[in-house]
Amino acid sequence: MRCFEVKQILQENFTAAGVELEAEVKTHLDACVKCREYLQELNNMASALIPLDSFELTPEESLQLTNALDAQLIREPAPIPVQDRENRIFPIARILLSAAAVILMVILSTSPTQDISIADTDYEGVIEYSSLDDETMTSIFFDNDDDLLPSLFDQTSAAYLASQLRPGQVDDVFESITDEELAWLEKNFSLEI
Amino acid sequence: MTNERNLIQEAIQGDKKAFTSLVTTYQNRIFGFIMRMTANREIALDLTQDTFLAAYQNLRGFREDSSFSTWLHQIAANKTKNYLKRAKREVPLPENYDTPSEAYRPDNDYDRKEQQKMLLEAIGTLPEKQRSTFNLRYFEQMKFDEIARAQEVSVSAAKTNFSEAMKKLKKILGK
Numbered sequence: 001m002r003c004f005e006v007k008q009i010l011q012e013n014f015t016a017a018g019v020e021l022e023a024e025v026k027t028h029l030d031a032c033v034k035c036r037e038y039l040q041e042l043n044n045m046a047s048a049l050i051p052l053d054s055f056e057l058t059p060e061e062s063l064q065l066t067n068a069l070d071a072q073l074i075r076e077p078a079p080i081p082v083q084d085r086e087n088r089i090f091p092i093a094r095i096l097l098s099a100a101a102v103i104l105m106v107i108l109s110t111s112p113t114q115d116i117s118i119a120d121t122d123y124e125g126v127i128e129y130s131s132l133d134d135e136t137m138t139s140i141f142f143d144n145d146d147d148l149l150p151s152l153f154d155q156t157s158a159a160y161l162a163s164q165l166r167p168g169q170v171d172d173v174f175e176s177i178t179d180e181e182l183a184w185l186e187k188n189f190s191l192e193i
Numbered sequence: 194m195t196n197e198r199n200l201i202q203e204a205i206q207g208d209k210k211a212f213t214s215l216v217t218t219y220q221n222r223i224f225g226f227i228m229r230m231t232a233n234r235e236i237a238l239d240l241t242q243d244t245f246l247a248a249y250q251n252l253r254g255f256r257e258d259s260s261f262s263t264w265l266h267q268i269a270a271n272k273t274k275n276y277l278k279r280a281k282r283e284v285p286l287p288e289n290y291d292t293p294s295e296a297y298r299p300d301n302d303y304d305r306k307e308q309q310k311m312l313l314e315a316i317g318t319l320p321e322k323q324r325s326t327f328n329l330r331y332f333e334q335m336k337f338d339e340i341a342r343a344q345e346v347s348v349s350a351a352k353t354n355f356s357e358a359m360k361k362l363k364k365i366l367g368k
Binding site: 011012014015016017041044045048049051052053054055056057061062064065066068069070072073074076077078079 | 204205206207209212213216217220221224225228229237238241242245246249250251252253309312313316330331332334337352355356359362363366
């Protein structure tokens with residue numbers, strides 16, 4: 001065993017409870033003056049730190065703490081179940097996700113299913129997709145006026161799309177989305193622009 | 194420990210007496226940890242209270258992949274970190290930094306207080322992360338993987354922080 005290994009072991013095991021030494025380390029220490037000196041330094045440091053070993057609350061402080069906590073706990077409901085807490089933390093995300101789902105369903109029910117080239121239309125954006133159980137390619141068009149594209153491409157609705165479509169099936173998006181949204185979509189959909 | 198688990202479960206169901214038992218068990222350790230971080234008794238008491246309140250509010254989030262003690266220290270470390278960040282200071286030592294009343298700690302004398310003050314000052318010079326790591330490892334005897342979890346850093350980062358703290362303290366205390 002080398003000195004630096006022994007020193008590292010001694011240091012990493014240095015606590016207020018003392019150092020418990022393995023036989024191998026003890027053997028090294030028996031033979032190595034420098035490592036013994038290092039251990040002595042640690043022991044000196046431990047002695048110096050004894051006054052900080054325990055900071056105890058006085059009985060008065062303990063009572064003060066308990067009373068203050070009791071007063072606060074009275075107002076507290078029982079700890080929130082995990083499921084409920086998740087609902088509280090992400091209510092807006094859940095609402096947005098639901099809204100996105102509804103919007104998408106409406107769009108899907110009214111969108112043309114013909115393969116139409118973007119150049120032939122006045123539409124500002126298109127997503128071509130095929131559903132998981134149907135290989136037919138469907139195009140969803142977005143008119144710039146109705147502002148659907150930005151709302152659909154926020155991260156929540158994009159997350160919804162990601163759960164519904166196969167990766168790589170969203171083929172094209174246009175300039176009405178922000179660079180940030182585009183980067184997110186590129187990352188998550190393997191977009192080819 | 195089974196008893197502790199029972200207490201936690203009872204507290205989750207809203208049994209505040211069970212939670213008070215947990216507070217009684219850990220209050221000195223949490224207070225000591227925060228005291229060594231802030232060197233201010235009054236603030237340490239406030240932050241101890243905040244820690245236990247947050248623990249109660251988040252008790253459902255406690256997962257038994259770490260010990261309850263580690264989890265509490267994690268909350269305490271975060272509370273302390275936030276406090277120190279807000280305070281933006283290097284933990285000055287107020288006049289009343291010191292120990293409890295003489296009646297409670299009759300062995301306290303001037304020298305002991307001075308020694309504590311000097312040590313707290315030395316520890317107070319460490320960056321927050323190193324101070325916290327040293328505190329958790331040396332005084333709380335937490336394992337490095339527990340410290341890493343409590344501080345949301347890697348185990349090697351926790352070891353490095355401890356090593357750096359040791360170097361600095363050895364230098365200061367060796368003067």
